[in-house]
Amino acid sequence: MAEELPKRGLHFEAQEIQGDNEIAWAKWVAVYVDGRRFEGVGVCKVRDGKIAYYRDYHALPQG
DSSP states (O other): OTTHHHHTTEEEEEEEEEEOSSEEEEEEEEEETTSOEEEEEEEEEEETTEEEEEEEEEOOOOO
C-alpha cells in the first residue's frame, strides 16, 4: 500500500489518533495530487495484542 498509493497520486494524512489497550481510532484525510480530498475515520479493536477488527468510515469523495 505504501508503494502503490503514490503511484496512483494519493496519500493519507493522519489528523488525530487516540486509543487504549482495547480500542483505537484515527481521523485521516486522503489527498490526491489534483487537490481532491476526502475525510474518514478508522476504528480498530485490539484483542490479545492483535488487531481483531478494523473498519474505515468515510465521506464520499467530491469531484
